[in-house]
Amino acid sequence: MKLLHTADWHIGKQLNGFDLLEEQWHAFTQIREIAKMEKVDGIIIAGDLFDRAIPSVSAVKALNEMFYLLNMEDGFPIYAVSGNHDSAQRLQFGGEWFERQHLHLATTIADALKPIETDTTQVFLLPFFDPIDARIYFEKEPDEIRTINDAMPLVINEMATQFHPEKHQLLVTHFHVQGEGNEAYELTSETTSTVGGLSAVSASHFQLFDYVALGHLHLYQASPNHKMRYSGSPVKFNTKEAKNQKGVYIVELDGELTTRFIPIQPKKDLIVLKGTYEELCSSEFYTQQPAKGSAFFSIKLTNRPLDQNPRQRLSEIYGDIVELHYLLEKTSGDMEIQHMRKRTALNEEEMIATFYEEMTGQALSDRQQEWTEETLISLRKEGGQS
Amino acid sequence: MKLLHTADWHIGKQLNGFDLLEEQWHAFTQIREIAKMEKVDGIIIAGDLFDRAIPSVSAVKALNEMFYLLNMEDGFPIYAVSGNHDSAQRLQFGGEWFERQHLHLATTIADALKPIETDTTQVFLLPFFDPIDARIYFEKEPDEIRTINDAMPLVINEMATQFHPEKHQLLVTHFHVQGEGNEAYELTSETTSTVGGLSAVSASHFQLFDYVALGHLHLYQASPNHKMRYSGSPVKFNTKEAKNQKGVYIVELDGELTTRFIPIQPKKDLIVLKGTYEELCSSEFYTQQPAKGSAFFSIKLTNRPLDQNPRQRLSEIYGDIVELHYLLEKTSGDMEIQHMRKRTALNEEEMIATFYEEMTGQALSDRQQEWTEETLISLRKEGGQS
Numbered sequence: 001m002k003l004l005h006t007a008d009w010h011i012g013k014q015l016n017g018f019d020l021l022e023e024q025w026h027a028f029t030q031i032r033e034i035a036k037m038e039k040v041d042g043i044i045i046a047g048d049l050f051d052r053a054i055p056s057v058s059a060v061k062a063l064n065e066m067f068y069l070l071n072m073e074d075g076f077p078i079y080a081v082s083g084n085h086d087s088a089q090r091l092q093f094g095g096e097w098f099e100r101q102h103l104h105l106a107t108t109i110a111d112a113l114k115p116i117e118t119d120t121t122q123v124f125l126l127p128f129f130d131p132i133d134a135r136i137y138f139e140k141e142p143d144e145i146r147t148i149n150d151a152m153p154l155v156i157n158e159m160a161t162q163f164h165p166e167k168h169q170l171l172v173t174h175f176h177v178q179g180e181g182n183e184a185y186e187l188t189s190e191t192t193s194t195v196g197g198l199s200a201v202s203a204s205h206f207q208l209f210d211y212v213a214l215g216h217l218h219l220y221q222a223s224p225n226h227k228m229r230y231s232g233s234p235v236k237f238n239t240k241e242a243k244n245q246k247g248v249y250i251v252e253l254d255g256e257l258t259t260r261f262i263p264i265q266p267k268k269d270l271i272v273l274k275g276t277y278e279e280l281c282s283s284e285f286y287t288q289q290p291a292k293g294s295a296f297f298s299i300k301l302t303n304r305p306l307d308q309n310p311r312q313r314l315s316e317i318y319g320d321i322v323e324l325h326y327l328l329e330k331t332s333g334d335m336e337i338q339h340m341r342k343r344t345a346l347n348e349e350e351m352i353a354t355f356y357e358e359m360t361g362q363a364l365s366d367r368q369q370e371w372t373e374e375t376l377i378s379l380r381k382e383g384g385q386s
Numbered sequence: 387m388k389l390l391h392t393a394d395w396h397i398g399k400q401l402n403g404f405d406l407l408e409e410q411w412h413a414f415t416q417i418r419e420i421a422k423m424e425k426v427d428g429i430i431i432a433g434d435l436f437d438r439a440i441p442s443v444s445a446v447k448a449l450n451e452m453f454y455l456l457n458m459e460d461g462f463p464i465y466a467v468s469g470n471h472d473s474a475q476r477l478q479f480g481g482e483w484f485e486r487q488h489l490h491l492a493t494t495i496a497d498a499l500k501p502i503e504t505d506t507t508q509v510f511l512l513p514f515f516d517p518i519d520a521r522i523y524f525e526k527e528p529d530e531i532r533t534i535n536d537a538m539p540l541v542i543n544e545m546a547t548q549f550h551p552e553k554h555q556l557l558v559t560h561f562h563v564q565g566e567g568n569e570a571y572e573l574t575s576e577t578t579s580t581v582g583g584l585s586a587v588s589a590s591h592f593q594l595f596d597y598v599a600l601g602h603l604h605l606y607q608a609s610p611n612h613k614m615r616y617s618g619s620p621v622k623f624n625t626k627e628a629k630n631q632k633g634v635y636i637v638e639l640d641g642e643l644t645t646r647f648i649p650i651q652p653k654k655d656l657i658v659l660k661g662t663y664e665e666l667c668s669s670e671f672y673t674q675q676p677a678k679g680s681a682f683f684s685i686k687l688t689n690r691p692l693d694q695n696p697r698q699r700l701s702e703i704y705g706d707i708v709e710l711h712y713l714l715e716k717t718s719g720d721m722e723i724q725h726m727r728k729r730t731a732l733n734e735e736e737m738i739a740t741f742y743e744e745m746t747g748q749a750l751s752d753r754q755q756e757w758t759e760e761t762l763i764s765l766r767k768e769g770g771q772s
Contacts, residue, residue, distance in 0.1 A: 054440055057475040064479045072482050089443040093450045094480030096458050097487055 001121045001168065003079075004035045005249040007046035007215030008233035010085060011066075012059025015270075016322045017354070018296060020235060021062060026267035027234035028066050031248055034262055035076060038250050041118070042102075043076050046215030046231065047083025047128055047174025053090065056363070067103060077102035079116065081127040083174040083215055088127060106172075109137040113158050117167075121253055124159050124209075126173040128216070148175060152205040160208055168253045171206060174215040179203030179224025182217075203228055211251055211259075219244050220261060227257055236270040239298040239323060243272075268320070272298045274327070277305035281313060292319040300325045348376055387507045387554065389465075390421045391635040393432035393601030394619035396471060397452075398445025401656075401708045403740070404682060406621060407448060412653035413620035414452050417634055420648055421462060424636050427504070428488075429462050432601030432617065433469025433514055433560025439476065442749070453489060463488035465502065467513040469560040469601055474513060492558075495523040499544050503553075507639055510545050510595075512559040514602070534561060538591040546594055554639045557592060560601040565589030565610025568603075589614055597637055597645075605630050606647060613643055622656040625684040625709060629658075654706070658684045660713070663691035667699060678705035686711045734762055 009028075013020050035043055050059055070076045080103075082088040088107035098105055104116050106125030115122040134151035135142060145151045163169055178200035203224040206212045212228040218241055220232035231249050236242060247263040271290060279285050280299065289295070297318045304326060307313055315321055352372050353364050364372065395414075399406050421429055436445055456462045466489075468474040474493035484491055490502050492511030501508040520537035521528060531537045549555055564586035589610040592598045598614040604627055606618035617635050622628060633649040657676060665671050666685065675681075683704045690712060693699055701707055738758050739750050750758065 057473070060476055060479050064481075068482050087443070090446055093446050094483060095450075096454050097480060097483040097489065100486065101483055103483070 001042075001118060001170075001253045002038065002040050003042050003044050003170075003213075003251045003253070004031065004038065004040045005044045005046070005213045005229070005231045005251050006031055006234055007044075007174070007213070007231045008048045008083070008218055008237075009045065009063075009066075010048050010051040010233065010235075010237060011063045012055045013051035013235075013237055015237065015296060018320055018322050020237070021058065023235050023267055024062070027246070027264050030264045031234060032070060032074070034248060034250070035070070036074065040076065040250065042123075043070055043078050044172050044213045044251075045078065045080040046172050046213050047081045048085040048215055049080065049082070049091070050086050052085060053087035071098075071101055071103045078104060079123050079125060079172055080105045081125050081172050081174055081215070082107045084128045086128075088129075109133060109155060112155065113162070115159070115162060115169075117164075121168040121170055122162070122164055124169065124171045126155065126171060128174040147199060148201050149199075149205075152201060156205055156208065163208070168210045169208065170253065171209040171212045172215075173212065175201045176216055177201050177203050177206070177212070177214055177224050177228060179228060181225045182222045210253055211257055213249075213251070220247065220249075226259070229259060234264050236266065239270065239272055242270045242298065268293075269295045270298065270322070271295045272300065273318075274300040274302065276303045277301050277307065277310055278303075281317065286317050289318070292317065294319075296320050296322045298323040298325075300327050302327050304328060349373060352376075387428075387504060387556075387639045388424065388426050389428050389430055389556075389599075389637045389639070390417065390424065390426045391430045391432065391599045391615070391617045391637050392417055392620055393430075393560070393599070393617045394434045394469070394604055394623075395431065395449075395452075396434050396437040396619065396621075396623060397449045398441045399437035399621075399623055401623065401682060404706055404708050406623070407444060409621050409653055410448070413632070413650050416650045417620060418456060418460070420634060420636070421456070422460065426462065426636065428509075429456055429464050430558050430599045430637075431464065431466040432558050432599050433467045434471040434601055435466065435468070435477070436472050438471060439473035457484075457487055457489045464490060465509050465511060465558055466491045467511050467558050467560055467601070468493045470514045472514075474515075495519060495541060498541065499548070501545070501548060501555075503550075507554040507556055508548070508550055510555065510557045512541065512557060514560040533585060534587050535585075535591075538587060542591055542594065549594070554596045555594065556639065557595040557598045558601075559598065561587045562602055563587050563589050563592070563598070563600055563610050563614060565614060567611045568608045596639055597643055599635075599637070606633065606635075612645070615645060620650050622652065625656065625658055628656045628684065654679075655681045656684065656708070657681045658686065659704075660686040660688065662689045663687050663693065663696055664689075667703065672703050675704070678703065680705075682706045682708045684709040684711075686713050688713050690714060735759060738762075 009024065011021070011024055049063055067078065071078050082091050082105070091105060091107050095105060095107070104123075104125060106112055106127050108127065109129055112124060112126040115124045131145050131147060131151060134140070134154065135145045138145065138151070138154050176199070206228055210227065214223070214228060214230045217230045218233040218237060220230050221244070223229040229249055232244065232246060233241070234246055234248065236244065236246060245263050246266070247261050250260045250262060252258045269290065273280060273289065275285065280301070297320065299314060299318070299321055301310070301324070311321065311324055314324065349372060353369070356364050356368075395410065397407070397410055435449055453464065457464050468477050468491070477491060478493050481491060481493070490509075490511060492498055492513050494513065495515055498510055498512040501510045517531050517533060517537060520526070520540065521531045524531065524537070524540050562585070592614055596613065600609070600614060600616045603616045604619040604623060606616050607630070609615040615635055618630065618632060619627070620632055620634065622630065622632060631649050632652070633647050636646045636648060638644045655676065659666060659675065661671065666687070683706065685700060685704070685707055687696070687710070697707065697710055700710065735758060739755070742750050742754075
């Protein structure tokens with residue numbers, strides 16, 4: 001069985017307010033081409049399909065279309081699980097109809113214990129879950145299942161009772177899995193939290209499987225070992241991922257396990273620039289960079305510019321500046337000041353619009369924007385600000 | 387062709403905070419039984435499947451299961467449109483997979499112009515839309531399409547070009563359609579708004595169809611004429627609907643059009659009681675009413691009770707009181723004071739929980755409730771309230 005392994009699409013994600021949907025479509029198109037060229041038997045998407053529990057309307061539309069192209073138009077079976085960013089319960093809608101076309105999207109522990117059987121392989125789809133889900137499913141007390149590491153043996157043992165001796169066993173899941181290969185790996189912010197069962201799961205739980213297709217960590221280099229791999233995200237979501245090559249794995253399970261990493265190229269790359277304000281504004285420097293509009297830039301300034309509005313000048317040169325930080329010598333070494341935050345705090349209209357969209361998944365309508373502005377204007381008048 | 391016509395399920399709706407999901411399941415079970423007993427060829431659901439654009443997780447789960455039972459388990463084709471309460475764009479997710487199993491759920495004007503063809507009938511599914519949607523679809527200026535009445539001839543003419551002379555034409559849609567039969571009808575609050583293209587659409591637009599299955603008005607008696615009917619909602623959503631018999635239509639299109647209204651019984655009925663506080667608290671009166679817990683009560687008091695907490699006493703007698711109003715003689719005739727509102731305003735915890743759920747579609751988690759309470763307690767302390 002030959003599969004394409006991808007994960008962490010995070011459809012609908014923004015990079016400090018910059019929409020990544022075009023970038024995500026660009027990556028998707030390459031994934032689709034690779035799947036066709038490699039003539040794979042199916043496509044694994046190991047969780048975090050959406051970026052949030054209630055995705056925006058445009059995100060919903062995009063994922064639906066991507067699924068349609070791969071599954072209905074090209075006829076690829078899809079093996080997907082929900083991740084910690086997805087609402088498992090909302091993703092359940094339509095599941096039975098998707099199954100009929102071999103779009104398998106597991107969202108519960110119960111789903112994980114019903115493997116999808118192909119001629120040669122059993123595919124187990126284990127979505128992200130938290131210890132509470134496991135307690136409910138296995139009818140255990142809180143002190144019996146405190147962490148995911150407590151829950152995992154129960155899940156895997158139930159899976160193992162169903163193993164067919166003449167088939168391969170493949171697991172798709174979405175956790176921070178730690179093995180000898182990634183113990184020392186610098187992780188993205190995605191994974192620094194250890195609360196609520198999000199702490200690392202030991203790779204030792206998964207020894208029985210021929211291949212474990214992982215999602216959650218965005219860097220493919222963070223894989224715990226050669227047969228348990230992160231494909232990484234197809235798009236750079238974070239300046240920590242700026243220098244990371246994105247791509248997918250092609251996994252072949254028949255005979256010896258083989259995995260090949262196939263790179264995906266960004267449409268607009270994410271470039272981190274560091275230097276003094278004067279350096280970055282000099283034509284000797286900026287003519288060496290990707291042209292304005294062809295990349296997202298994260299800029300770290302090593303001095304404080306005299307210019308009153310450095311962001312404006314830098315935007316004129318570079319285009320989309322997703323971050324502007326200052327790396328200044330202070331009392332103790334480097335200290336980052338997020339200029340971003342300051343700027344946001346000044347603009348109440350944007351704050352309200354962002355909050356509303358976060359909460360409702362929809363942008364403010366024109367009328368709502370008008371109301372917001374009118375209200376803020378009258379509030380400012382009351383407060384004597386204008 | 388024999389069809390069951392229902393509409394306005396509003397899954398997830400609450401009656402002043404009282405969950406109606408059990409009531410909706412009770413009605414659904416009857417609809418399913420009727421469909422089986424009548425051996426219909428399909429089920430029409432004429433819009434407002436959900437009660438809001440971002441339904442709660444439990445509502446999403448319920449509608450998915452209802453669709454599953456009717457369509458996948460019983461094998462009924464479903465002919466549905468989105469209503470003004472639904473998010474057309476969110477309901478699109480999975481549409482192509484649903485189609486394969488004859489679950490047709492139209493959400494756009496474009497969908498409406500591709501009839502579903504059976505051996506004998508063409509089913510046109512026209513979702514609720516607003517004038518802006520029509521302007522975009524037909525590429526018209528605002529002054530060319532100001533209202534739905536301006537848009538409707540364009541839609542119907544395009545449909546008419548596809549009419550098959552030897553077939554019946556059936557339209558499913560979700561608007562306030564006005565004809566000779568309902569001009570004087572007292573409408574529920576649902577339809578009093580005339581802004582944004584929500585004003586009544588003339589029945590004359592739809593003369594070409596053999597039957598028009600309508601949704602939007604919740605009372606089946608509000609049908610514009612004998613071949614354009616509202617099925618009404620299957621559940622009472624409003625005290626104005628309290629005395630209204632709920633049910634579905636069985637529509638037969640072959641030969642002469644016949645329609646039969648089949649009633650649906652509530653599990654917990656909605657009862658309006660009116661009288662003095664003393665009358666309603668007397669055992670002579672309340673022993674004549676449905677027992678506590680077996681109905682929802684809307685209570686209109688004609689005097690102001692001396693009792694400090696009349697709601698508490700009435701709840702002890704009647705159980706679920708969804709409304710408590712005062713009908714008091716004031717300067718000019720009857721004046722209703724919504725006690726409900728006052729009560730809500732006093733309880734900040736509930737306000738926050740309701741607001742959060744309205745915004746996010748999800749209830750506060752236990753932890754969030756704790757935070758809310760802690761925060762309010764400390765705020766009250768600061769404010770000297772406790």
